[in-house]
Amino acid sequence: LRWTQVGPERIVFFIDLHNERPGQPNSELEVFKQCVNTIILTKGHMLSQAEYALCVLLEGAVLLSDFTLDTNELLKQVNSLEGTEAFQSLDMSSVFSTLLERKQTPLVKPPSQAPAAAPQGQIDPAAQKALLRGVFLYSRTNVVPSFGTDKSAFEALSTDADFVMDALFVHPPPSKQGAESKAQAVFDFLIDLDRSSSHDRAYCFESTANPRRVLRNAVQLAPHARQRPPQGDLLNVLTSSPASSPQMGAAVPGAGEGGGMGAIPVGRPIL
Amino acid sequence: MASTAHEAAAVRRPQTAQSTTQLMQALLRTVLRDPRGYFKLSQPFKSSPTAPFNDRFKMSVTLGSGIADWTLLLNARNPEAPPDFILDELSDAFIKYEELQTLRTWSLDQPTSLLDLLMEMRALFRHNRARRAIAFSNEKLGFELESLLGLEDESEIRLLDKEKLNVECVVPIRRSAGQASGGGAQQSEQAGEARGADAGKGREIIGHLVMILDQELTQVRTSLQYPETVSEELRAVCPGWEPGNTHVFDFVPMVQSRVLQKMQAMDGRKEALKCLSELLTPLHVDSALFLRSSFLIELDAVFEVVVHVRLTPSFPEEQPSLVLQSVSYLVDRQPIHDVILEYPYSPRWGARQIASQILAILPSKIREFRAKVQSTVGEATAP
Numbered sequence: 001l002r003w004t005q006v007g008p009e010r011i012v013f014f015i016d017l018h019n020e021r022p023g024q025p026n027s028e029l030e031v032f033k034q035c036v037n038t039i040i041l042t043k044g045h046m047l048s049q050a051e052y053a054l055c056v057l058l059e060g061a062v063l064l065s066d067f068t069l070d071t072n073e074l075l076k077q078v079n080s081l082e083g084t085e086a087f088q089s090l091d092m093s094s095v096f097s098t099l100l101e102r103k104q105t106p107l108v109k110p111p112s113q114a115p116a117a118a119p120q121g122q123i124d125p126a127a128q129k130a131l132l133r134g135v136f137l138y139s140r141t142n143v144v145p146s147f148g149t150d151k152s153a154f155e156a157l158s159t160d161a162d163f164v165m166d167a168l169f170v171h172p173p174p175s176k177q178g179a180e181s182k183a184q185a186v187f188d189f190l191i192d193l194d195r196s197s198s199h200d201r202a203y204c205f206e207s208t209a210n211p212r213r214v215l216r217n218a219v220q221l222a223p224h225a226r227q228r229p230p231q232g233d234l235l236n237v238l239t240s241s242p243a244s245s246p247q248m249g250a251a252v253p254g255a256g257e258g259g260g261m262g263a264i265p266v267g268r269p270i271l
Numbered sequence: 272m273a274s275t276a277h278e279a280a281a282v283r284r285p286q287t288a289q290s291t292t293q294l295m296q297a298l299l300r301t302v303l304r305d306p307r308g309y310f311k312l313s314q315p316f317k318s319s320p321t322a323p324f325n326d327r328f329k330m331s332v333t334l335g336s337g338i339a340d341w342t343l344l345l346n347a348r349n350p351e352a353p354p355d356f357i358l359d360e361l362s363d364a365f366i367k368y369e370e371l372q373t374l375r376t377w378s379l380d381q382p383t384s385l386l387d388l389l390m391e392m393r394a395l396f397r398h399n400r401a402r403r404a405i406a407f408s409n410e411k412l413g414f415e416l417e418s419l420l421g422l423e424d425e426s427e428i429r430l431l432d433k434e435k436l437n438v439e440c441v442v443p444i445r446r447s448a449g450q451a452s453g454g455g456a457q458q459s460e461q462a463g464e465a466r467g468a469d470a471g472k473g474r475e476i477i478g479h480l481v482m483i484l485d486q487e488l489t490q491v492r493t494s495l496q497y498p499e500t501v502s503e504e505l506r507a508v509c510p511g512w513e514p515g516n517t518h519v520f521d522f523v524p525m526v527q528s529r530v531l532q533k534m535q536a537m538d539g540r541k542e543a544l545k546c547l548s549e550l551l552t553p554l555h556v557d558s559a560l561f562l563r564s565s566f567l568i569e570l571d572a573v574f575e576v577v578v579h580v581r582l583t584p585s586f587p588e589e590q591p592s593l594v595l596q597s598v599s600y601l602v603d604r605q606p607i608h609d610v611i612l613e614y615p616y617s618p619r620w621g622a623r624q625i626a627s628q629i630l631a632i633l634p635s636k637i638r639e640f641r642a643k644v645q646s647t648v649g650e651a652t653a654p
Contacts, residue, residue, distance in 0.1 A: 006558065033604055034601055034604050037601070037604040037605060037606075038598070038601075038606060041596075041605065041606060042554075042565070042577060042596065042606075045563070045565060045577075045579045045594065045596065046554075046555045046557070046563060046565055046579075047557055047562070047563055048555070079604060211599050211601075212575070212598075212599035215575075215598050215599045215601075216567075216569075216575050216598055216599065219554075219567060219575075219577060219598050220554070220567065222554065222555070222565075223554045223555045223565075224555065227555065227556070227558070228554075229552070233552055234552055234554055234567050235552075235567050235568075235569055235575075236551045236552055236566055236567060236568045236569070237568075237569050237572070238568055238569070238570050238571075238633060238634055238637070239570070239571055239634070240570070240571055240634045240635075240638065
């Protein structure tokens with residue numbers, strides 16, 4: 001798979017602005033900013049054709065920046081985000097409506113190229129062939145997202161072979177989660193967003209806010225989704241011992257913090 | 272003016288079990304499926320309202336840098352008779368029916384009959400057109416044209432105009448024998464000169480050298496033409512013709528070599544990245560030009576790094592560079608980088624050895640990088 005030419009990729013970041021501890025620094029948001037920087041800058045090394053859009057998660061998704069090739073400007077916006085309040089719900093219908101609308105916008109052309117040729121009102125065929133990927137960065141341990149009554153956008157995208165929804169869920173360690181914690185339910189919800197038969201198209205990570213662990217997960221969201229193997233196969237483990245050979249695709253070791261997922265579907269971890 | 276008559280008599284053969292229609296369809300299918308793509312059929316119609324099937328077709332024939340329009344005349348009422356053609360004026364001047372061997376051996380039962388005939392017509396056209404250009408050339412230009420036909424007899428040579436007598440030459444450039452692709456011309460026992468010229472030349476054409484030669488060879492123009500599918504990075508720059516110093520017998524092989532080298536360079540890069548991907552799972556491979564590949568590596572369970580391997584169009588003469596990128600150590604939310612340009616390396620190594628060498632040096636280079644990263648960030652910010 002990874003030797004095929006993959007075409008352009010359109011990535012929509014959904015960054016959770018929820019602050020579990022209003023009035024205090026939002027450490028999860030800081031980690032999410034680092035994740036977005038890591039993904040975009042790593043992709044920059046890969047010469048990939050990618051454009052990026054930015055949404056924030058309040059009680060629903062709010063589009064801040066439509067697709068752009070100007071990663072400097074986008075990262076400035078990301079780095080300036082603030083999250084000071086807690087939210088009690090998240091409407092996933094708005095997330096998927098936003099994604100469906102983005103799918104129908106024409107590809108961004110570099111300044112040196114002619115404007116998109118699609119007549120007004122018609123869908124840009126090049127946009128239809130690009131892969132649309134959502135990267136969902138979420139930190140609410142006590143709020144399971146819900147669809148409400150309108151799942152039409154979700155249903156439409158779930159059957160679209162050119163759409164993938166990745167997720168990265170950051171939460172406190174189990175020992176610090178309260179009795180009302182719904183972290184497991186949140187994680188189950190995110191995994192179930194991938195309706196492919198084997199749940200192996202999307203990547204879904206969970207961990208505590210340990211930057212090392214989160215960023216190791218985030219960098220695995222850099223490759224083009226059409227080119228990557230099933231989750232868990234990307235990490236190469238090397239040792240300094242000359243007798244060792246590299247261990248390819250070694251699962252990230254789980255720790256007491258309950259983070260670091262390998263392959264997902266069977267035996268989902270308990271958070 | 273079009274010519275419609277032909278003199279060769281049909282060879283009557285016994286009816287086979289297959290229907291006539293199926294045999295006709297087999298003839299046409301062979302033409303349409305020929306990988307060289309010289310012939311395109313369109314606008315089928317019937318020779319008469321009561322004909323049992325369409326037996327007339329418009330044809331587009333690729334001839335060098337141009338396209339000729341012919342009409343193919345099969346005969347639904349006498350299917351075993353060889354076809355006739357309505358040719359354009361230029362083709363008519365260069366194709367003489369009495370010279371066509373495949374017309375004499377025409378057989379409806381042989382699915383390649385029509386393709387053989389068309390290829391022979393095309394070869395005859397090319398041959399006679401080249402001869403005419405040579406006939407109108409002075410000794411100097413004639414020598415170069417004869418040299419070209421000796422080097423590559425499938426070259427297209429034509430007089431461009433009757434005043435200046437400039438000649439256009441279009442020379443196919445093929446992959447070398449060691450890189451022969453799977454498709455290609457099939458040998459046929461009934462192949463005339465046309466198929467014989469192509470047989471064994473089934474190697475893929477990757478571009479064309481175009482030369483416009485004036486009579487005195489003082490204002491020669493040269494260019495390379497590539498299919499649209501070939502990206503800019505893979506296209507070689509065409510050298511110029513130096514009046515008085517350049518001759519076809521060394522210029523054409525030199526250009527062919529330059530084109531092939533550029534293409535082969537990509538094959539070499541692909542092989543190197545393939546070998547590396549067998550040792551390490553890649554995060555990413557540049558599957559268009561094979562210039563880059565990236566790998567996520569954890570060293571000694573304490574330090575993660577992304578290694579970006581970069582090849583240049585000059586690989587293997589120019590060794591791959593390695594860009595190391597920190598994963599969890601950031602400064603102002605940006606990863607830290609280092610570039611490794613030098614390590615033990617030889618361009619004479621095979622792809623497998625180059626990949627093994629890169630893998631061998633990585634642990635020490637990553638250790639050094641980790642030390643540098645930690646001193647940059649400071650222990651206070653280490654996770």
